[in-house]
Amino acid sequence: MHSKNVKLLLAAVAIGFLPFVANAADEKKQLAWDTIDRNAQAIADVGDSIYWFGELGMQEFESSKLLKATLDAAGFKTELGGAGMPTNLWAEWGSGRPRIVIVTEVDALPEGSQTPDVMEHKPVVRGAPGHMEGHNTHGAVATAAAFAVKQVMEKYKLSGSVAISFGPSEETLISRPYIVRAGYFKDADAAIYLHIGYDLATGYGLANYAAISSTFTFHGKTAHAAVDPWDGKDAVDAVELMDIGFAKLREKLHPTYRAHRTITMGGIQPNIIADTGQIWWFVRDANMPDAKETYDKLVNIAKGAALMTQTTYDEHINAAGWPQLGNKALAEVIQKNAEAVGDPEWSNEEQEYAKKFQGALKVKQVGLITKVAPLGSRPQSASSNDSGDVSWVVPAGIFSFPAAVPGVQFHNWQAGVTPVSSIAHKGEVAGAKTLAATIIDLMTSPDVLKQAKAEFDQVTTASPYFAVLPTDAKPPLDLNAAAMAQFRPEMAKSYLHKAPRYN
């Protein structure tokens, strides 16, 4: 045997690939994987159906209905509308501990409509929303993995429960603080957050940034700007002074901070002193206590701007999300299973397609990824995701699955080209297999859960979770309602009308 082959054999033995090292855990995983392979068509149908719904945050009515029906038929207990959000879906099978929750979302993005398989910007419905981050694939992966785990739990009489939390409106950082506040994760032992990516990968530590989104509305008094300006109280002056005030502060902030704003109300016309002015801020940092400290300074600047202009103001925190905290003990389990599952076997056509697409986008023509990324702390991204809050109340694993072409930019029409392709379908299967095997390990290894909890306790004792949303905050249920009402009739012409069923 060639020495390279010996190495491969040893590697295969080490990760339990060969039949003669099969043990009970492998048998369970094999059953989960067979279940997923058998249901490949239904899995693709779930992901594809959600793609064509293309629903914006808080308006995921068709998507959550399809997911609920799929999970109801699969024997799950489902609840739609929890935590005061009509499209918030929770599904669960089993009872008691351990309780493992899959966390994900299925919302689309404004103006994301794109004709699949076309390598240039070509909306199906001009101006309409669409999936240009592939969140549609999340529904496929989560439901398939949970169903496969259920099959294993039934056959092997495992105690505990597997749940899925589909949180609405991830793209606007809305739902998770509310779901956490409502106590859904209180009895959970672990959460696994999944997201589409270029590769099968996990990590640990802080994955991204804390963010606080807040709108300040200043109220003044109108007056004729030429005839009696001294009778006016200029709310737009207050907006400007707030902007200048924060600009002065920037130099004195830690280099990790980010803050950006847009002026959403800036008066009507020059000869009317504006009685209303509005500015919308995002304040971010590498951790929430630091973001909150900067935010509190911003609030003081608003007070100062109001005082200087004799106006008043309302502060409205729209959303707030903690950075995702990846648990190392859980990441190690995900990594082991990602390596056992491996990347999909891409066909030559898929590789050629990916290279051609990359060529069209003028990015490196590397094709599709064929090797599972090594475990290591990925650099912390300055983006934010509201699922971060979950990871501060329960130990959380984070993983991505390979259902996108490397080099495509998310939140761009490019990312709307392949989420219903065979590349996405194969990625969904690899993601579901990794997720199912990970949950089976957690269900059957109390020591790993204990280790994950100890690590979690250590971090959260040093930096305890606190809610940033005011206690009386309510989810914005009408968010994106007008846009969906405008585009849904035209978009509905492309609905697939499928009722995917797992067996």
Ligand SMILES: [Zn+2]
């Ligand atoms: Zn996303």
